[in-house]
Amino acid sequence: MNTLIKYTFRNVFYNPLVNILNCLQLIIIIICTFFLNFIYDSSGQIAIVKIFGSNILANIFFNEILPTLSYLLIFVILIIIIISFGNLYTRLYNNPFNKLILISNISRVKLILCGFSGINLYFLINFAFFSTALSLIIYFKTDDFITEAFILFTNLFLFLLSLSVIINLFGFLLKNESISSLIGILFPVLISPYISKVVNNADPFLEKILLAIYYLIPPLTIELDNSLKIYDTHIYNMDKILLTIPYIFFYLLIVLYLFKKVDIND
Amino acid sequence: MIRIKNLTKIYKKNIIALRNITIDLPNNNIIAILGLNGAGKSTLMKILLGLVKPTSGYVNINDSGEVSKFKFSYLPENFLMDKNIKVIDFLQFFGKLYGIEKNKLNISIEQYLHLFEIYDFRNKKMGDLSKGMNIKVGLIQALLKKADYYLLDEPTEGLDPISRLKMREIIFKLKSEGSTVIINSHILAELELFADFYVILHKGELIDYKFSKDLSGQAKYEVEISELPKDNYFNYMKKDSSWICNINGIENLKDFITHIDSMSIKILNIKPITSSLEEYFNSLIQKQI
Numbered sequence: 001m002n003t004l005i006k007y008t009f010r011n012v013f014y015n016p017l018v019n020i021l022n023c024l025q026l027i028i029i030i031i032c033t034f035f036l037n038f039i040y041d042s043s044g045q046i047a048i049v050k051i052f053g054s055n056i057l058a059n060i061f062f063n064e065i066l067p068t069l070s071y072l073l074i075f076v077i078l079i080i081i082i083i084s085f086g087n088l089y090t091r092l093y094n095n096p097f098n099k100l101i102l103i104s105n106i107s108r109v110k111l112i113l114c115g116f117s118g119i120n121l122y123f124l125i126n127f128a129f130f131s132t133a134l135s136l137i138i139y140f141k142t143d144d145f146i147t148e149a150f151i152l153f154t155n156l157f158l159f160l161l162s163l164s165v166i167i168n169l170f171g172f173l174l175k176n177e178s179i180s181s182l183i184g185i186l187f188p189v190l191i192s193p194y195i196s197k198v199v200n201n202a203d204p205f206l207e208k209i210l211l212a213i214y215y216l217i218p219p220l221t222i223e224l225d226n227s228l229k230i231y232d233t234h235i236y237n238m239d240k241i242l243l244t245i246p247y248i249f250f251y252l253l254i255v256l257y258l259f260k261k262v263d264i265n266d
Numbered sequence: 267m268i269r270i271k272n273l274t275k276i277y278k279k280n281i282i283a284l285r286n287i288t289i290d291l292p293n294n295n296i297i298a299i300l301g302l303n304g305a306g307k308s309t310l311m312k313i314l315l316g317l318v319k320p321t322s323g324y325v326n327i328n329d330s331g332e333v334s335k336f337k338f339s340y341l342p343e344n345f346l347m348d349k350n351i352k353v354i355d356f357l358q359f360f361g362k363l364y365g366i367e368k369n370k371l372n373i374s375i376e377q378y379l380h381l382f383e384i385y386d387f388r389n390k391k392m393g394d395l396s397k398g399m400n401i402k403v404g405l406i407q408a409l410l411k412k413a414d415y416y417l418l419d420e421p422t423e424g425l426d427p428i429s430r431l432k433m434r435e436i437i438f439k440l441k442s443e444g445s446t447v448i449i450n451s452h453i454l455a456e457l458e459l460f461a462d463f464y465v466i467l468h469k470g471e472l473i474d475y476k477f478s479k480d481l482s483g484q485a486k487y488e489v490e491i492s493e494l495p496k497d498n499y500f501n502y503m504k505k506d507s508s509w510i511c512n513i514n515g516i517e518n519l520k521d522f523i524t525h526i527d528s529m530s531i532k533i534l535n536i537k538p539i540t541s542s543l544e545e546y547f548n549s550l551i552q553k554q555i
Contacts, residue, residue: 003362014350096347100407103315103338104363263277264317 008118017084086181089171127153165251273323283309285470298461305467339413345404349393378406398424427535455538486539492532
């Protein structure tokens, strides 16, 4: 089983899209390490933020520039990961290795669980490294250890895990990486809030159908809002995050059930 | 014995791959599955392996009722698994999956890489290898696993004559060790050299099966050897830097190979000139058309 998880992990590591993500994270770490400095006033508060040699008032930087940059960064990271998921899950099901793996002692359930674990383990480790690096850089520059980066990335990881199972399902059903990624974005982020808006105005029969669809979709919009609110309010609602866990199992079970039934013919 | 009973496979869009196949495949034999393109040969192999689910019917191995209890080894057709993986990494990955102990695995891989003369390519990516070399890697993968049943789908396609010869020797060795080898190939003349049992499929239907010894008629072979043997048993003709000998019948061919081997002379190629299997197969197919 370890061999399979390691193999999937290796495939994620060598994936070109994931390499773009790694490069982006490395650039952010380099910028924060070498091109970001803080100047303190007499009371020990940060007065000026020095970035690429330019002096910016701390008030403006923390209230305007940092949130905008953070949202942009999270958006780019999410898009790259969602497209990577489409690519990785489609490959997981189209992998010609599957035929040979399945005739060894590996069952179909194990094959998919190992693939799913390998892919998501990579992003968990990636997020852990990235948030630790950011926290350490801030610690060495300010003598203040912040936990927001950890909370943000734990939150984002759970959000991505919910997306991951949906893209996994569509990657398996459609075997098309672009459409799977697109549905991965549209399904929970756009369709879910849209349904929640129209559900009250629909006729009773349609309302029931829409509600059923609504409850089939993980509450990702709430989760994403939570992730982003951390910057402003430090509010962290664990209950709503944990709500996604049953959804993760639900979608994973559907894939496992369907994969047990299909012919491995490619 | 592999008992196949009323096996039918219908794919989407009502494509019938196999239609009501019933046959017993004898253990410890080299079984050749023959048929034109689309005859259902690969589907039959995949059902035996549990990769494809039959629409109806079943497969029962040694009366156990459970296919998964037996060890299968498989060489898929058009073998090219992953362009970006190195040969050595590929073999080690599957060796580990097959549960082979690390030191033993490394020794086996090295031996097989030398045997198929691809040792120097072990660190190359599989996408950089020729089709024939990829098949050799696939064969090594299949041979690493000690199995009860070896299922080889088009194993000789793209292989050079020397490698075909080695593959034949390996297949005989597997049989002598008690395994059953099931081969799917279009190259009938070659199958005639080693198969014990033929299964002929046409458009998803089983049209005949028989042991090779029951096949009437005699095949003729042209054997190319590296040097002139010092004997008077056979007639040899000079061809460039090698020698040619024409042999009638599979039994004579086996005797000839043993005879040449005993003198440590290298066999460069075995080319069937006329094949009784080919005639038999063609006559069966003609009846169906």
